[in-house]
Amino acid sequence: MNPIEFLLEPLSYDFMTRALTVTVVASIVCALLSCWLVLIGWSLMGDAVSHAVLPGVVLAYVVGAPFALGALIFGVLAVALIGTLRDTSRIKEDAAIGVVFTTLFALGIVLISVTPSQTDLSHILFGNLLGVSTPDLLQVVMLGTVAFAILLLKRRDLTLYAFDPTHAHAIGLSPRVLGALLLGLLALTSVIALQAVGVVLVVALLIIPGATAYLLTDRFPRMLLIAPILSATCAVVGIYTSYYLDAASGGMVVLTQGLLFGIVYLVSPRHGIIATRVSTFRRRQLVTQRADS
């Protein structure tokens, strides 16, 4: 098979083009958001919200409402519960997050098990890329565009919020509103991404691209460019690999992301482990040479 055939063959199936589109859109939006999550230290929060939306999505399915609405409600509920637990008891935040998101996630699993349905709702858990319908695709593209536009237009405020919320407050902006905006977008992107990789793996798309980009640059605007590009590339590579190996597509996409992170961790020119080791070694050698002479 020549390379062109290799690339074109999967695309001859409609379900594959839809799968590819959904994954690339989800990867790009999640990657953009992940830049802020990684810098604020909200990775665990991303994990929590992306899992806690599950019961919202199932209930939305039951009453025939848009998935995004159910997800948003439960995302906000999770954040509110976590904040309340943290502020009103001696439980620390990480434990509060652990308690709330697992309980809500469990509620979602129970709801799936008792909801009679023609479609297999467990697809929400692990994603069902190959079964993406055209309406699903439209919803993902629409929500993705909205989230992408908000993130880009408000990027400077979000960065200020991540870097120095006190200063944001001092110049008359509301850190509370900006934080809420970020969490709302987190719930929204979770819905977008669960189509592609499923609730369980959404968090990967929300953390890995930002973490990878952070190891590659000291400039935030560049992070916002690098993360989506790498993430989209991993999505394409992952989907093709899953097609030819006949392996789980969501898992393959995330696995590719993880492998790329591993490579960058090793060989990134400035923040990679090899580069830092080498420069430490050189410095030590210099010191010993000086001591000898």
Place this chain on the structure above:
Amino acid sequence: MTVPAIAVKAATVHYGDVLALDSATMSIDAGQVCGLIGMNGSGKSTLFKAIMGLIQLDRGSVLIDGDPPAQARKSGVVGYVPQGEDVDWDFPLSVRDVVMMGRYGRQGWTRRPSRVDQQAVDEALDRVELTDLAARQVGALSGGQRKRAFVARGIAQGATIMLLDEPFAGVDKRSEATISTLLRSLSAEGRTILISTHDLHTLPDLCDEAILLMKKVLLQGIPSEVLKPDNLALAFGLDVLNRDR
């Protein structure tokens, strides 16, 4: 009578059951450099937060240029230089990016910098002598340069009141002198500077007045008076006295 730049009246703040500020009263005139002295837990940061309107007072009031803090925030009157340990120095921002954040309150909702903003940032960087380092990542600066970067943010913001939280912590002697000179020149332009510190030896040269804080304002006056051993003993306990002798 002129309106004081900062006027705090009988401010009381609790964190849960803990009393953090106990009916603190003080006022600082425009153009003064004032040192706020007290031990850890004496309420220095709480007083800062009250001035910035970050916390609700249980009782009392804060006026900035005669207006409530919310008004002052809208007009960007108060600039804030955070304590070194409160900043994530690995954050991927350049010095210029940080100073530009001073302009956000004056920009449209996407914070797109205009030529006026760029110019204000250039001037602020020049003022603190960081023009050459503008493209550096903030964490790649020395301790003293980091402080100056945040002072530049306040200048770009157009702040007439600057709050500095422990600006001399982790800063070498030479940078300390540079910062002191900078703060003096800012006050000469009519800006009001409030510095929280437990670094007592820099105060007499730098400050016009000093405030001793121990949940309430124990004393406000010229530094040589406030720093008398007997007075310091009130705020720090007797060990300061013994160490000095």
